[in-house]
Amino acid sequence: MSMRMGIAMKRSIVRHWPLYVIISLPTAFLIAFSYWPMLGVQIAFREYSPVLGVWKSPWIGLHQFQSFISSPYFWPLVKNTLSLSVYYIAVSIPCAVILAIALNEVRSVRFKKVVQMFTYAPYFISTVILVGMIQIILSPTSGPLALVFHQFGISNPPNLLGSASGFSSIYVWSGIWQETGYGAVIYLAALAGVNPELYEAAKIDGASRLQKIRFVDLPGISPAIIILLILSVGGLLSVGFEKTFLLQNNLNLSKSEIISTYVYKTGLVNADFSFASAIGLFNSVVGLILISIVNYTARKVSDSSLF
């Protein structure tokens, strides 16, 4: 049997050799930029020296992890990172669901298209421009927010961008402004897949629009909600570097320093490669544990799970 399989295998490879030629180039990229760095993670357990390189630097075991966990930065970093992503998930999923359900109720195709076009557009604005816009709009001296305060007779409005307490809300609500339209697309697709017979049955039973949303729409999209929730929990600790980094300043650093920005600063700015890799690895491992726990719970509770 194994011989026959061996022959079949050889014949298949010989006959379809072009497939292997084609796939060799992307495979080289996969190895170089995905798998090679995975092997490089070992520097988290070594005392990296640029002269000796990744493979020859001396082993030091878990020292880097211990010094990270016992450092005074550890808890503030974990707390900032977690609170930022939990805040964002808690607001963004309901917002996207509400927008999708509202759009689904609209009967005028034209109105629906216009709303979708505009809510979707901010997704394509780059992070740099978004942060530039945030600075312009929330500026305490000129800009729309200052204007509103002046209208109410308050001449020196608070500097939201320069306050630690304002940071997480700015981060989250600018994200809502930018991404809700895009997030709603997935729920709209899920709503389009709901069995139309359910709506007809609900209609015949005399359900109001609100009841249809409660008893047909929401159960129909709950699997999608759960899967997106699981995915976002896996990324709890890897909340967006790009925007946080740009919004950071000395005044809000106590709240805006998160794990990924800290890794960037210790690793690439201060060149402490081993320490930064250890933090990065800690981050991925915790992410993996979190996603497994949520996935397990979701499967037990609701039958929907990612894997």
Place this chain on the structure above:
Amino acid sequence: MQSTIRESGQDRIFLCCVYIFLSVILLLIFYPLLYIVSSSFSSAAAVQSGKVWLWPIDPTLDGYVGVFKYNAVWTGFLNAIIYTVCGTALSVSLTIMMAYPLSRKEMFGRGVWIWGILIAMLFNGGLIPFYLVVKDLGMVDTRWAIIVPTALNIFAVIIAKTFFQNSLPKELYEAAQLDGCGDFRFLTRMVLPLSKPILAVLVLWGAVGQWNSYFNALIFLNSPSLYPLQLVLRQILVENKIDYTSMSASMDTQKLVVMQNMETLLKYSLIIITTIPILLIYPFVQKYFVQGVFVGSIKE
């Protein structure tokens, strides 16, 4: 069909609320964009004194003229175009070259590759080991660092593979094979022409992502002459570093007020000018991005 059962009064009130709600959302999304556009065409004095809130006041093109005189912006624009065109071309080619063989069930060892890409999607070495690989390859502070390391997008590979499997019937290959068409020719003559929708999705994804990203440039580039537009924008918009010597027109030192005015206007005009390329392709983007989301959601 629709009105066989009449809507109750309560339902009409509800629907009315939905329309009002969506209109408010529309305004909230639209207003910041309108404010930036209006300010970019207004005089600096009007913007700073808070007179602009809806339409442009004292219309002028000063901000745009300033942008055109700003050399770093030109360099950034040119670099961004190079990175976007080359990066997208490489990325889409690699995606197809990975996805096409994996969509062919005849390929022996296909399972190994599929596991290989799934593992690479779930795990990564993290920032520092990735940086060290790029550094060891001698790419740091060269254009290659922006184009090559992130070229293979595994998510895109999975979407393209799903598309090839679902939309190209097996019979097509069998027929082509009978006519003496090999795997290479099948890819160029049959698969690519039949896959225009997915190619459009991949190109748009790649191009928008590359145009908007600044992270790779931040970590890999040191020379300002290689900076893409987003990194130049970061200096001007976020860090408020405006280099007046970079403006080709010689300005009198006494014109400090002019400079400060320019600083204000420059930001607004820059935001508009950088977003225009995206705006131009937005109709396609909107059409195909949504399609991409749907293609990706189909399971095997």
